Amino acid sequence: MATDFQPSGVITLTTDFGHKGPFVATMKGVMLSRLADARIIDITHETDVHFPAEAGFWLSRAYPYFPDGTTHVAVVDPGVGTQRDIIAVLYAGHAFLAPDNGLLASIAERDEARVYRLDLSDPARLGLGEISATFHGRDVFAPIAAAIAGGLLKPEELGPVVDTVVPSWVEEPIVQRERIAGVVVTVDNFGNLISNISEEQVNQLADPVVKAGGRDIALRRTYGNVSPGDYLALINSFGVLEVARAEQSAAEGLGLGRGAPILLVRGAR
Amino acid sequence: MATDFQPSGVITLTTDFGHKGPFVATMKGVMLSRLADARIIDITHETDVHFPAEAGFWLSRAYPYFPDGTTHVAVVDPGVGTQRDIIAVLYAGHAFLAPDNGLLASIAERDEARVYRLDLSDPARLGLGEISATFHGRDVFAPIAAAIAGGLLKPEELGPVVDTVVPSWVEEPIVQRERIAGVVVTVDNFGNLISNISEEQVNQLADPVVKAGGRDIALRRTYGNVSPGDYLALINSFGVLEVARAEQSAAEGLGLGRGAPILLVRGAR
Amino acid sequence: MATDFQPSGVITLTTDFGHKGPFVATMKGVMLSRLADARIIDITHETDVHFPAEAGFWLSRAYPYFPDGTTHVAVVDPGVGTQRDIIAVLYAGHAFLAPDNGLLASIAERDEARVYRLDLSDPARLGLGEISATFHGRDVFAPIAAAIAGGLLKPEELGPVVDTVVPSWVEEPIVQRERIAGVVVTVDNFGNLISNISEEQVNQLADPVVKAGGRDIALRRTYGNVSPGDYLALINSFGVLEVARAEQSAAEGLGLGRGAPILLVRGAR
Numbered sequence: 001m002a003t004d005f006q007p008s009g010v011i012t013l014t015t016d017f018g019h020k021g022p023f024v025a026t027m028k029g030v031m032l033s034r035l036a037d038a039r040i041i042d043i044t045h046e047t048d049v050h051f052p053a054e055a056g057f058w059l060s061r062a063y064p065y066f067p068d069g070t071t072h073v074a075v076v077d078p079g080v081g082t083q084r085d086i087i088a089v090l091y092a093g094h095a096f097l098a099p100d101n102g103l104l105a106s107i108a109e110r111d112e113a114r115v116y117r118l119d120l121s122d123p124a125r126l127g128l129g130e131i132s133a134t135f136h137g138r139d140v141f142a143p144i145a146a147a148i149a150g151g152l153l154k155p156e157e158l159g160p161v162v163d164t165v166v167p168s169w170v171e172e173p174i175v176q177r178e179r180i181a182g183v184v185v186t187v188d189n190f191g192n193l194i195s196n197i198s199e200e201q202v203n204q205l206a207d208p209v210v211k212a213g214g215r216d217i218a219l220r221r222t223y224g225n226v227s228p229g230d231y232l233a234l235i236n237s238f239g240v241l242e243v244a245r246a247e248q249s250a251a252e253g254l255g256l257g258r259g260a261p262i263l264l265v266r267g268a269r
Numbered sequence: 270m271a272t273d274f275q276p277s278g279v280i281t282l283t284t285d286f287g288h289k290g291p292f293v294a295t296m297k298g299v300m301l302s303r304l305a306d307a308r309i310i311d312i313t314h315e316t317d318v319h320f321p322a323e324a325g326f327w328l329s330r331a332y333p334y335f336p337d338g339t340t341h342v343a344v345v346d347p348g349v350g351t352q353r354d355i356i357a358v359l360y361a362g363h364a365f366l367a368p369d370n371g372l373l374a375s376i377a378e379r380d381e382a383r384v385y386r387l388d389l390s391d392p393a394r395l396g397l398g399e400i401s402a403t404f405h406g407r408d409v410f411a412p413i414a415a416a417i418a419g420g421l422l423k424p425e426e427l428g429p430v431v432d433t434v435v436p437s438w439v440e441e442p443i444v445q446r447e448r449i450a451g452v453v454v455t456v457d458n459f460g461n462l463i464s465n466i467s468e469e470q471v472n473q474l475a476d477p478v479v480k481a482g483g484r485d486i487a488l489r490r491t492y493g494n495v496s497p498g499d500y501l502a503l504i505n506s507f508g509v510l511e512v513a514r515a516e517q518s519a520a521e522g523l524g525l526g527r528g529a530p531i532l533l534v535r536g537a538r
Numbered sequence: 539m540a541t542d543f544q545p546s547g548v549i550t551l552t553t554d555f556g557h558k559g560p561f562v563a564t565m566k567g568v569m570l571s572r573l574a575d576a577r578i579i580d581i582t583h584e585t586d587v588h589f590p591a592e593a594g595f596w597l598s599r600a601y602p603y604f605p606d607g608t609t610h611v612a613v614v615d616p617g618v619g620t621q622r623d624i625i626a627v628l629y630a631g632h633a634f635l636a637p638d639n640g641l642l643a644s645i646a647e648r649d650e651a652r653v654y655r656l657d658l659s660d661p662a663r664l665g666l667g668e669i670s671a672t673f674h675g676r677d678v679f680a681p682i683a684a685a686i687a688g689g690l691l692k693p694e695e696l697g698p699v700v701d702t703v704v705p706s707w708v709e710e711p712i713v714q715r716e717r718i719a720g721v722v723v724t725v726d727n728f729g730n731l732i733s734n735i736s737e738e739q740v741n742q743l744a745d746p747v748v749k750a751g752g753r754d755i756a757l758r759r760t761y762g763n764v765s766p767g768d769y770l771a772l773i774n775s776f777g778v779l780e781v782a783r784a785e786q787s788a789a790e791g792l793g794l795g796r797g798a799p800i801l802l803v804r805g806a807r
Contacts (some may be wrong), residue, residue: 283560313560331560334676455560457558490619504675505670
């Protein structure tokens, strides 16, 4: 399955570049220069800067909603210009390209994933021009992604297969018999606190209750199930536990953000 | 006219999702999965959260600038997962899809508009997969919009025609003989205060003067007609009254924002 | 070379409109109405408002990364609706369209550039409809750009050739024998301070040291060459001097922003 990648011409972009300046745009310009009919979709450019784990968290949960054969590029790259590697991962009919800094770890570590390490010893071989020291997104990732998305380069031509990758900066939750200890990975536009605790883990506990910010918060199905201003926890649409506040910001209300502990315990009822 | 909808393959998106996380992007991925050559344009994802009226205000004024046959999707949906309906409106050769929460009221209430209520009793009939409780944008709106934009579903196949919709959260201005009382609906990136008072309403008053934030503000044609720092009122490019400050932010200068009263009175001259 | 413009159907957009409201979107809608298969790329909509120099700075450095034949539209236009001109510049196989307010000066002043002044005396001649007083981006720039990008209008049909344009609001650095005095033009999403001092100018000084915010800052190759928290200067990927702080914000750390002086002096070693 891993090698069954048929490029569709669709490319997604995930970065911490924000929307100031031409950084994302020049990546797209390079892509269009190499693949004129590339269809490029922005996943987000507002992940926390220098924090590859958030980009990886979202990408690993968002990719299934894109067409088979999509090429996903993620550039959160505090080590740009140093000796860090770049990897390509094939999994489930999708291709992923990112620095080897943990961003892709959760996908690369899956059983059927195949991982290649980009061999940049001969850039011309890959159709690359001059490579700046500080913007591999534009000079390496973009042209490689366009070539892969257009079938001009096969992933196996990028470099050798590798067995291990740098692990994610966010650890998995600690699962015990009657409690699961996770953390907030990111906060969305509504102030919802999004954790690393999966639906499967939640389902292991009977009548689970969330403890966050000094409160006991009940698990519900959707935001409208409580009154405006009330806190609730739910399994969100990406399959992870989220702490929310109906029509308000849970992050502001609880004073919590990225890295805050989210505890799930077995309820008393 | 209302039924004369010939899908063009163009889809617009208006949400309150912001740009953090993969929320908008997964909607686009789903659209491309169902309609590979969809041309998707973001209207805005920065409307005030949980405030459908702003999204509806802009959408009702922006749609004429898109090609005939455009499918417009607007998801500001605090009631997601509860019993609120989803409606499709056909008007002037465009199709609109949104929760029935007032967002589309100003279009749906026009004489030649036709309104359908989405019948979700058999999701497979509409080509839908699993529907989450918290993200109908991705699981319902996106695939339906792609099907409509690609001519795979006709609007009349979505469900029954309905006669009434939930009204808008922002009321129309109160028009009296010598004064019109409106409100600020939204503030743009320049700090301009954009009201719900239409050009037609302004034209009903002789020599109108705007009263806002304790000031009398004269009506002008464009920003450059006054000196930097001066306040002015004008009919903006979307046909509504706007209070501005040349090269500065009227919102900051006057301390006004969404919901602030804007009064238009007959002038003394 | 200047006249060798073969439109590719690619259009870029650079504005100070931000992401609130339908301003950028209606420009795209108008473009698609006139050129159904336009491929539109956002460069940025978050330049400082009312400051054409930042838009011009980025556009002049970003355009080479787009395909030959790209049409670049930049609308930072505090003088909209007044007598300011609109110009089109052809240079190096690209076309540029902007208000004549200094935004395009650095490109227009190059030897092989050709500059046209848009003649709006007969809007119908250019296929334009009604022109609002406050939004030429939508009513003039967008339809003209689409026509140029699609080969429906040739740049020489826009109006007369002109020899001089309004100069940029940011002056060139002052270059002396042992020091170069520049300024911060913009700050990126990482808090990097991006100056107007070019790589060529830096190379004129032996062992250069940057003085900014009361500190002496050494020139390095990339962010990872110093420890997190340390300041560094580098030639960035767009060929200008940048002051950065590894994994942190130099702008916050030094308390500097747009317009701050950046001094480059010959080092002592």
